[in-house]
Amino acid sequence: MFKNNKEVKLGFYGPPNAGKTSLANRICKDFTGEEIGSVSKVPHETRKVQFKEKVEISYKGKKMVFKMVDTPGIATKIDYEDFLKYKMSKKDAKDRAKEATQGVIESIKWLDDMDMVVVVLDAVENPYNQVNITIIGNLVARKIPVLIVANKIDLKKADIKKIEAAFPEYDVIGISAKFGENLEEFYESIFRLSKKV
Amino acid sequence: MDKKRGKSLGKIKGFSIQFLPYSEIKELGSDARLKRILGIILDNNLLILQGRLSSSEETRLIGDTMAMIGHIKDFKGIELAVISGGEQESILGRMTKGIANILAGGDFSAITIIGPASIVKEIKRNPRKIELLLNR
Numbered sequence: 001m002f003k004n005n006k007e008v009k010l011g012f013y014g015p016p017n018a019g020k021t022s023l024a025n026r027i028c029k030d031f032t033g034e035e036i037g038s039v040s041k042v043p044h045e046t047r048k049v050q051f052k053e054k055v056e057i058s059y060k061g062k063k064m065v066f067k068m069v070d071t072p073g074i075a076t077k078i079d080y081e082d083f084l085k086y087k088m089s090k091k092d093a094k095d096r097a098k099e100a101t102q103g104v105i106e107s108i109k110w111l112d113d114m115d116m117v118v119v120v121l122d123a124v125e126n127p128y129n130q131v132n133i134t135i136i137g138n139l140v141a142r143k144i145p146v147l148i149v150a151n152k153i154d155l156k157k158a159d160i161k162k163i164e165a166a167f168p169e170y171d172v173i174g175i176s177a178k179f180g181e182n183l184e185e186f187y188e189s190i191f192r193l194s195k196k197v
Numbered sequence: 198m199d200k201k202r203g204k205s206l207g208k209i210k211g212f213s214i215q216f217l218p219y220s221e222i223k224e225l226g227s228d229a230r231l232k233r234i235l236g237i238i239l240d241n242n243l244l245i246l247q248g249r250l251s252s253s254e255e256t257r258l259i260g261d262t263m264a265m266i267g268h269i270k271d272f273k274g275i276e277l278a279v280i281s282g283g284e285q286e287s288i289l290g291r292m293t294k295g296i297a298n299i300l301a302g303g304d305f306s307a308i309t310i311i312g313p314a315s316i317v318k319e320i321k322r323n324p325r326k327i328e329l330l331l332n333r
Contacts, residue, residue: 076259077274077314078266101263108260128322130277134259137252165324 007054007067008197010190011114013107013139015131016043016073016100018122019151021050022177024070028052030183036070042086044100046072049110059187064194071110072103074131111138115197116145118190123150123158123174127166136167145196147189150174153181212241212316219248219305227254231261234311238275239265243312248305249279258311276317280327281307 012020025035037050052068080097084090117139121127139146148167150160154176164172173189175182215237222230231254237244250258255277262275310320310329321328 074259075274076262076277078263079273079314098267101266104263105260108256111256126321126323128324130255130279130320131259133279134252134255134277138256141252 007065008194009069009113009115010066011069011071011110011117012120013071013111013117013135014073014120015122015125015129016075017041018073018120018125019177020073020120021046021070023118023120023149023151023175024050024052024068026177026180026183027057028055028068031055031057036068042083042088042096044073044075044078044083044096044103046070047096047099047103048072049103049106057187057190059184059191062191064191069110069114071107072100074104074107074135075100076131078104111135111144112142114139114144116147116193118147118149120149120151120177121163123152123160123163124155127163132166136170145193146170147193148172149186151177154179212243212312214245215242216245217247219246222246227251227257230254231258234258235261238262238311238313239269239272241313241316243316244310246309246311247307249281249307249309255279271315273314276310276312276314276320278310278320278322278327279307280310280322 012024014020021037021039025037025039028034028036032052032055034052036052037046039045049072050070055066055068057064057066078097078100080090080093083093083096088096119132119136119139121132136146148163148170150158150163150172152158153160153174158174160172160174171189173182173186175186217234217237222233225233230250234244234246235258258275258277265272266274310327316332317329318332319330321330
């Protein structure tokens, strides 16, 4: 369906702090030399949808051009008081919370526009979270191809098997976006998934 | 809920648990269905819904409640969980079946729990159990 010169819109979705921007940065840096956005330990660092156009990914002689779409983390609740523990002023925390709620709404709106989606999950966290199920359910309903990434496999408590058990219908690729671990398998999966677009 | 946490429930004030049979919302369109559910949640109730919403309705519920944060006093969003029958099936298998059932008139084997985040601190779940942690 997509010729070489057509950009495939590749969305990065998932809960806050799972590493969506870290992974998008890693890919953009590898193939364009530039990052897509800033990362932080404070949740909801990405509060607006970020793009990087014409990212040509080359892997084992294959090439595809993507429009990378990095989205704010989707959550069902946002409390400004949660940000105060990161030594943020009350005003900054409230502003961040307000922007984060708008970010969630923006992420949801963008679901319709994706050609394929990487759902980034934190391999340390419990995957049986309704947000994860709702996001993937929406993508299934829209017939958008999905790849699940279990990020942070460099951490001791990471449990990819738990994610595989929760979503057995999907390929689950364990990676560390921070250290660039297992990205070969990730790119392999991206090219395989693009055939379903 | 485990016994230790159950002992502290007496300290929680100002909410009730409402059970909503699916037949009550079956004939409603998506807008009216979500409005009914939001009305219950915003009234500081923990809602136990027979059946489940479609994934697009769940997403709309998340989006709509996000838009209310900052505009409704003390509202911080919701906690949401769907429990389905068929323990041997995967989440998505059950979910896909659930959507099909909803289209056909409701997945009665599922139960949806929705509560305001000011009351429900967290819903912990795994394939074998669901645990509701309430704010004190």
